[in-house]
Amino acid sequence: MQTILIVEDEEVIRLGLEYILKQEGFSVVVAPDGLEAIDIFNEHPEIDLILLDLNLPDIHGYNVLESVRAQKETPVIILSAVDLETSIVQGLDMGADDYIMKPFKTRELISRINSVLRRHNRANSNIINLQNLTIDINQGKVFKNGVDVFLSTLEYKILLMLALNPNEVFSRDQILSNIWDIDEAYVFDNTLSVYIKRVREKIEDDYSNPKIIITVRGKGYMIEEYNDK
Numbered sequence: 001m002q003t004i005l006i007v008e009d010e011e012v013i014r015l016g017l018e019y020i021l022k023q024e025g026f027s028v029v030v031a032p033d034g035l036e037a038i039d040i041f042n043e044h045p046e047i048d049l050i051l052l053d054l055n056l057p058d059i060h061g062y063n064v065l066e067s068v069r070a071q072k073e074t075p076v077i078i079l080s081a082v083d084l085e086t087s088i089v090q091g092l093d094m095g096a097d098d099y100i101m102k103p104f105k106t107r108e109l110i111s112r113i114n115s116v117l118r119r120h121n122r123a124n125s126n127i128i129n130l131q132n133l134t135i136d137i138n139q140g141k142v143f144k145n146g147v148d149v150f151l152s153t154l155e156y157k158i159l160l161m162l163a164l165n166p167n168e169v170f171s172r173d174q175i176l177s178n179i180w181d182i183d184e185a186y187v188f189d190n191t192l193s194v195y196i197k198r199v200r201e202k203i204e205d206d207y208s209n210p211k212i213i214i215t216v217r218g219k220g221y222m223i224e225e226y227n228d229k
Contacts (some may be wrong), residue, residue: 002117003027007037007064008079009057009139013102017051024110034059038067041074049075049117052096054082062094069095071128075120077113077172079104092113119165121223128163130223133203144203154179155199162223196221 004026006013011032018028031037034056041047050068054061065076078091081102088099094220097116100109123156130136134143142149151159162170170178172180172192200207214222 001025001027003029003044003046004095004113005037005040005044005047005050006030007034007050007056007061008022008053009033009055010053013053020106020110033057034061034064037064042071047074049113049120052076052078054078054080054087054091062090065091065094065096073117073120073124077116083102084183123164130163130203132205133212135160142203145183149202151202154195155202159196159203159213162221166223169216169219169222175221 004021006014006017006021006028008017008030009032014030014032018030020220021028029040029047030192031040037050037056041050042175049063052061052064056064059077061080065078068074068076076095077098077100079100079102080091083101091099097120098112100112121160126136126138128137132145133149134146135141136143137160142151142156142159158175161175161178175192190204196213197207200210200213203212204210212223214224216222
């Protein structure tokens, strides 16, 4: 059972969140202020995610976030009524994994909690399963139906980047800037297409009808959500 720490000074909201999360099968611990939240976090290493209000009665939520990030990469979702772009950007820049505006819909909150937890678990996992494909991050190897598939360094980087961020569409420029050590302006327009084709030829059952690396017309490439159990 995954554990969520709720940091919220308003009792009605705190109790409501606690009830909702328990109904969804989470274990819950609560803190009405920032200093208590830090103490609880230090005493409970099993905490998997933090829901963090910013306007706390003692210290600012950003101070709590800063304290958490100084120790661990535990996922943090900010819950705030402040809709200023500067506040959202600051929270994300300080290491928050998501920023949800109050009031929020229950199903949206649960969906985003689950999404953040999945991303975090995959980023800290050494194995990624994609249909009949397995990526062993420790070994830097890819297996199809248990058979080792040779990928060049760039091919592997492309696949791993997409696999670690399922359902996220990456544009040509985003992919190039992440995998190339040179200015992407010096890379021919069709170079990425060639590499994507090579990866598909090696990992897809039918590279002309890809099921793993999907083309999103006019936007880029993505790998759809997968089950890595």
